[in-house]
Amino acid sequence: MMKATCHDYELTLRHTFRIARSATDLAENVLVLVEHGGLTGVGEAHPNDYHGEDHHRVHSALELFCRWLPGHPAFADPLDSVSFENQKPKIENLLKSLPPEVAAIRGAVGALDMALHDLVGQMVGKPLWELFGADPAKAPVTSFTIGIAPVPVMQEKVREAERYPLLKIKVGTGRDLEILEGIRAVTDKPLRVDANAAWTVEEAIRNIRAIEPFGIEFIEQPIPPGDPGGLRRIREAVSTPIIVDESVATSADLPPLAGAADGINIKLMKCGGLQEARRMLGLARSLGLKVMLGCFVESSVAITAAAHLSPLVDYADLDGHLLIANDPYDGVALDPAGRLLLPDRPGLGLLPRA
Ligand code: MG
Secondary structure (H helix, E strand, C coil): CCCEEEEEEEEEEEEEEECCEEEEEEEEEEEEEEECEEEEEEEEECCCCHHCHHHHHHHHHHHHHHHCCCCHHCCCHHHHECCCCCCHHHHHHHHCCCHHHHCCCCHHHHHHHHHHHHHHHHHHEEHHHCCCCCCCCCEEEEEEECCCCCCCCHHHHHHHHHCCCCEEECCCCCCHHHHHHHHHEEECCEHHHEECCCCHHHHHHHHHHHHHHHHHHHHHEECCCCHHHHHHHHHCCCCCEEECCCCCCCCHHCCHHEECCEEEEEHHHHHHCCHHHHHHHHHHHHHEEEEEECCCCCCCCHHHHHHHHHHHHCCEECCHHHHCCCCCCEEEEEECCCCCEECCCCECCEEEEC
């Protein structure tokens, strides 16, 4: 018999984190623990306000799940109903049996999907990367994000980020050229730029052309979602690849982006977990889209879950746990070159911190 508990967990940021539309000092996440046969799977939800979720809705959905779970036949024995080998993604079937009030909240489903994967991985004694057919030696380097601040403060953050070889710079301010000039003055590292939907099509073309000489690997979400034609115009006018983030949540959002963008940013909290993330990954490949794995302000629980998929993607931006001061677990680590080092313990491979 499975049982589950959930509790709020407030993540404290080391520095205020500012993007084009908002600023944050803490994240009100929810941890869920799913127990079976003496093993415990852990999941984490970060409420994704951009897609209409908040802490209350996520917490209520997970509490409802915890009350609903005991005695529910589909969840009687997770191994009975889960197989990775026969191509039937049965964790998905479990998730499909969720009450609609839970299923509607993607952050909650994402946390449950993660906890079930962790549990099943522990039951079969294998790390998730192995169950996903991923080679941990191919895990990518993660970028480290520099939030918006006055240029001297951003320069100081770049100096503090010395150990991270790849930086993602947040822009969308009206002084973006000044920001990129300031960053380039203090580092030669490869840079990614995220405008978080702040520009118009015309601004995007002008700004991207202006910053291209600084050597930008790609631009993330130049314009608001819902305008594939606008993305296409930008993509034709500039030479830097365009990756979309706010424009995509689940695989249903992908087809209109074929040819309009170079790639997509998959986040477990937007799509509802590892099952849907794997489906998006497959569809993105079919549509000729590159894949990035991103995150919100999350602890090592959710970051490690995404990291288990990272050998299968092109770019990783899995730094949420590096931005916080009170991570409750150890999980994915970084090697000296900034590459994601996946745990080889079963499941997610998390260890609680003292
Ligand atoms: Mg982004």
